[in-house]
Amino acid sequence: MFVTVWFAIYEISTGKLRCVNAGHEYPVICRKDGNFELYKDKHSFVLGGMENMKFAEYELDLCEGDTLFVYTDGVVEAENKSGEDFTEKRMVDTLNRYKDCNEQLLVENMKKSVLDFTGNADRFDDITMMAFKVNFVPNNK
Numbered sequence: 843m844f845v846t847v848w849f850a851i852y853e854i855s856t857g858k859l860r861c862v863n864a865g866h867e868y869p870v871i872c873r874k875d876g877n878f879e880l881y882k883d884k885h886s887f888v889l890g891g892m893e894n895m896k897f898a899e900y901e902l903d904l905c906e907g908d909t910l911f912v913y914t915d916g917v918v919e920a921e922n923k924s925g926e927d928f929t930e931k932r933m934v935d936t937l938n939r940y941k942d943c944n945e946q947l948l949v950e951n952m953k954k955s956v957l958d959f960t961g962n963a964d965r966f967d968d969i970t971m972m973a974f975k976v977n978f979v980p981n982n983k
Contacts, residue, residue, distance in 0.1 A: 844889060844891045845889045846867075847862070847863075847888075848862075848863050856979075857904045857906075857979040858901050859910070860900075861902060862886060864887065864888055865888035867912070867915055867918065868880045868883060868930075869911065870912070871910055871911075872911075874906065877941065878909075878934050878938050881902070886898050905976065909941070910974045911937060911971065911972070911973045911974075912974075915967060916967030917970075919967060920960050922959055923961060928959050936952055940952070946973075949972070952971060953969065956969055
């Protein structure tokens with residue numbers, strides 16, 4: 843057994859986000875006045891896959907107005923009755939359609955889009971997501 847994890851610690855005073863990706867989906871970032879894009883980070887191996895694994899850490903600088911969106915594979919792999927996946931492209935397009943919403947509405951709109959896409963098809967995985975918007979960075983980055 844194993845689990846994928848995307849783990850981050852946000853340092854409010856600097857706007858730095860220290861991250862580790864253990865086989866999880868790519869995070870998605872929208873820079874202030876920009877569009878959501880996948881952040882193609884370097885994945886480490888999954889948790890529990892092998893003993894004594896080391897995990898590569900990286901940093902992201904987040905500025906005031908930036909939004910981060912993370913999700914489980916159940917979002918992009920959600921299938922409709924025809925067996926078609928929701929896909930990363932649909933997810934990013936949906937995020938950009940609602941990029942001016944607050945974080946709660948962004949997640950609610952994404953959930954609605956995934957559920958509208960899948961209809962009454964059986965679900966095989968969780969649909970978990972989180973949005974985080976930087977409202978203030980003390981050093982005025």
